[in-house]
Amino acid sequence: MKLTDADRAMLDGQEGKARQKAMELLVRYAEALGAEGFVDTNNVAGVPGSYSPLLLNYYQATAENAYDIVYSRFDLDSDEVVQVPRVNVHSCHLQGGIDPENWQTLGAKPESLQMSLDSENAAAGHGIRILKTCTPYLAGNIPVPGEHCAWMESSAVVYCNSVLGARTNTEGRESTSAAMLTGRIPDWGFHRDEFRHASHHIRVEVPVADLMDWGMLGYFVGAAVGERIPVLTGRFGAPELVHHKHFGAAAASSGGVEMYHLVGVTPEAPTLQAALGPNSRPEIIPYGAEQRRRTYEELNSRASDRAVDYVMLGCPHAALEQIEEICRLLAGRKIHPDCQLWIFTSRAVRAVADARGHTRIIRESGGALITDTCSAIAQAIPPGTRVVALDSAKQTHYLPAIMGIQAWFGSTRDCIEAALTGRWNGVLR
């Protein structure tokens, strides 16, 4: 491997034990990848030092020493516990823990809330920005084109590469925590020009316009290309931010898509040829009415009971315009007594929603606007939930498997109707 003098100094321990352990992990990781060296990164998004009762118990840690112990042993995979210094690059904490305002709604115990707050305070005290969201790009961390990042969260990664033209692999907890201390990440994959070209061509033969359409298309594309990079041509209009958010999140769930190109839309795809680069013209995969219908049926294969007792929105975390739309659709009506409505977003977006009265409108309808987490991450659903309705293909992919419940997928309007009536009447329009 090509290590710089600064890399070697860290490995030799000249920058302290924690940076030595972080660099050792990064070298093991780079060797596993087959990378030849590292790039500098000054934009890292992860879940540093966060812990659960299981981790605390396993490491015999207490609230006082948990950050150092968990960061050393789990995040840096070090057998030795080291004192963890402040981060020295721009670092943020993604989703996790418990919303301190809605913890009772989530069914959390006071001691769980305290653990979440202790973990958060320790991270904040080490210079980590507590964004607590899967959408850092909606909460003040918007990379510039070409910027080398080290991000976790597959839906944020695909947005970072595809929409913003910045560069990150799908990093994990351990690599991001190591990068926060070293400012280094393996020079592999999406950091390199040659890796960013498309290998699969999807031709969109039906109009794709709204959020539900983009989610279904993403779910189809992920299943069709797996971990490869698709380029799309055809009948899609100019997608809005939330369309990219749902498309990318879905493609990263049914498959492992970390970057996509939309010809004429995304920054590295002015033309089909530019997106493909030196790759030869691949076989065309059509997305027509038949593929669209089958994707809808696949997403709705996880439910049979039309009595809906839970509606979950905000996966990935809701943007302000989605919260506005939900308020419009609720139109002052009360949600059904046998149904719960939880909407998840970032603290940054909720601060604006609070100021603009959206949070109150949702509360008055009987719903809750919740931050920091989601039902899948927190494994928290209303007690007795059997059937959930979702407007996110990503959440439809995960939540039934994690919680053992049925899930319907449809538009945001279908979901709000289900919340108001307690019945699923969604259809493919």
Next chain:
Amino acid sequence: MSSGTITLHGRRVVGGSAEGEALVTHETISGWGGVNPMSGTIIETRHELRGQSFKDRILVFPGAKGSSGWSAVFHMTRLTGTSPRAMLFNEMTTKIALGAVVMRVPSLTDFDRDPLSVIETGDWVRVDADRGVVEVTKAAARQAS
């Protein structure tokens, strides 16, 4: 498929050696949301291995997909004692590289023959990741001996 012992060569991802019974899938595996790290069981709704555990098996699969929590979930399997004994896979990604490193199990990729076309569930597999060698004894041959 022929019986007897078959040898494959690959590139070391994580060193070490192990042997055990193969658990083979032709589908990629999600970590977070796809695996229960308390039992090493695949939980993804539509996965062909749903309900099966890779604990103490040699896991043979195309690669990783899904959430960036892949490494952390497989890392947890080391803590709970439910890790596979080794991993053989085709598609290199950051998820699987980091997951293999922190799980600390012998792992190989970049094979001279596709392990998915050679190895079947139930075959006995010896992995020497330092030398980059995999020896496969077919289940049929095991039963005959």
